[in-house]
Amino acid sequence: MTNPGTTAADGQWIAFLYGRASVDPRRKGRSVNAQMLDNRSICNEQNWAIVAEFRDDDRSASPYAKRARDNYDEMVGRVAAGEASVIVAWEPSRLSRDTESWFVLRRALQNTGTLVCLDGEMYDMRIATQRQRLTREILDSETEADKTQARNARTARQGAAVGAVHGRILYGYRREYDPDTGDLLGQVPDTEPQGTEASKADIVVEIITRVAARESVRSIGMDLDARRLETPGVSERWNLATIRNIARNVAYIGRRVHRGQVVGPAQWPPITDDPTFEATFWAAVAVLADPSRRTQRGTAAVYEFTGIPTCGARVSASADDSEDRVCGGYLYRIPATRPGRAHQYGCRTCHRVAINMDLLDTYATAALLAWLEVPGRAEQVLKVTSEDASVGILAEIARLEAELAQARAMATARTLSVVSLAAAEAGILPALGQARARLSACVPHPGLARVLGPDARARWAEIDDVVERRAIYRAVMDIRVLPIGPGYGGVRSLPKRVEIRWRLGA
Ligand SMILES: [Zn+2]
The missing domain is CATH 3.90.1750.20 (Putative Large Serine Recombinase; Chain B, Domain 2)
Structure with a gap:
């Protein structure tokens, strides 16, 4: 993590808190208090000194609107003067009321090295990629502001109480x-x-x-x-x-x-x-789900899950081995062999498992959406992805990569035989693969942040890029498909045949 431009004399970070009301008139200004509670708890966790709190209750009819506006401007002025280490706010749409005011704040943040902490995530405006990413998120949230409710855990909890009408x-x-x-x-x-x-x-x-x-x-x-x-x-x-x-x-x-x-x-x-x-x-x-419809789409067809599910067939490790194990091969798209037959995903390792492509697509996507929109999911994912966990894995990956590079360099310089190199690789590569797998389970695809929260379903529908969707599937779910069992097949057997494991917690 980068360091802020300003800290207290003893090195402690100086935090400014900012909360802004939702544009949804139904919810009035209430959620600012909830935002501030979250902001304060982040400061407590991080041991940051809260020096000032700014609020913008931004109700159009409010007599306090003028004062709220002054409040925002006062914060920008004090940031520009280098008084803060970090501004803590709930999420991008809560950081700025409109594009112009964001650019003024951004300049102040960039000039003074003041960091931004949103929903627990740090942004440094001196770093171009982070500056661009946050700006894009703020522009997106402004576009949506008129149409959508703010998402926050508080709303989700309220929604859950009245029967999952939330988001x-x-x-x-x-x-x-x-x-x-x-x-x-x-x-x-x-x-x-x-x-x-x-x-x-x-x-x-x-x-x-x-x-x-x-x-x-x-x-x-x-x-x-x-x-x-x-x-x-x-x-x-x-x-x-x-x-x-x-x-x-x-x-x-x-x-x-x-x-x-x-x-x-x-x-x-x-x-x-x-x-x-x-x-x-x-x-x-x-x-x-009818394949004859899909064939007309020609090359435009996309295969959501090809190469993602694994095979759950039990296979014998060897001919005389009584112990069997799970195949584990990946399922890939298998085009229909004749017109009118369904496309399938099938195991190319043991050839014992195949499943209708549209059924799996529909089923696995529905499961993902249900997982995404569970109240508190965003907080849960954030916990799993805490930096502490990933730092240790990153260090391990760096160590293994250094070992591998050294072995390969020695082989190139002929101080290590090819056989020894192969032995070294056989030891290092699986460990490296495991470490990378743990890291990828721990640091989900950045696109995941786009869809987390109670409006997951609607946000998901806006992801047009199949590559991004696939990255999210890989980040959050392991799918295993079992062979068709006795007495079942088709839609009703999907819960029996398709096992889904959630990499970031059920
Ligand atoms: Zn298989």
Whole structure:
């Protein structure tokens, strides 16, 4: 970690705390107190001296708005004067009320070497990559500010109490609040017409019905774009992933998924009270899993999980060995051998395990989303990824790499035989591989930060890049697929056949 430009005479860091209210008028200014509690606990953990606290309650109708603004400016002024080692705030969207004020603060931070601590993570504005990353996050959060609720653990806990209605609102639903207390009561289908157009609830029903009727996802998207219907995400266009995600989201039939399994009714009603809708929904899921649809996509097709799941078949170590072991080979995409047959993921090591590609994609993604949106997940991941754990592993990797480099240098200089080099490598490489695996389990892909939190589902839908999605799968989950057992196959057996282990904790 880099050191701040300013510290107290005894070397202790001087912390400024900053809290800013959510733009969501329902939640009033309450969450600033919660932000400040978190900020203070970080300072206590780090033994930083809290010298000043600044708040921006930023209520448009508030008589205090003027004073709050002065408060922010005062903080920037004192940072520019080099009075602080670190500014502690909850998350990027809480650090600055708009882009212009961020750039003023950024300049002050950069000039004085004042660090920023957001949600426990440090940023140094003197380092270009960190400066760019934080700026991008702040710009992103500003774009989303009008549409979304702030995510924080407090909201998540409140949401859990009223039955897991938390995070960003599911497209097609609206929140219901107690008119007296402003408390969240639950979510119901949003049946308010959008101008001359259908309501969002009707749009969801329309999408699922059209997918079930085998209309192509692309043509549905073009139609929705032409009608200028509001999308669930920040994108103005209806992209294909968004439509597919709607058409297979069991939340719309009032079901809740936990750890990849449908675990009974959700705390909200289905998107429509039409009793035939559930059958339509499952028909849409089946259409999306139909290989004949996928073949038309040609080279644009993506294979979410190829090379990620491992094989759980039990194989004999040798011909006369009674002990068997788990194969462990990776499952790769196996193209359909004939038109109309499904693509599969199959084990190329023992050839005993294969699974329908779309089924696994849908199942594993649903499990990931359920894992991501568990309240407190962000805090949990942060704990697992504490620097203490990774520093030791990094040191071990550095030591092993140095040993390996030395052995190879000696072999090149002919002071070590090729046989000895092979022996040295056989000792070092597995240890190095294990250390790297532990590190990758410990430092998840940076993209994970983008999707953690109660609005995980909506944030996930905005990741268009399959490479980034795959990096996140690898960072958080190990998937093992077992052979088809006696008496089961297909969708219902997925929980039996697909074992998911969470690398950062269940
Ligand atoms: Zn295998």
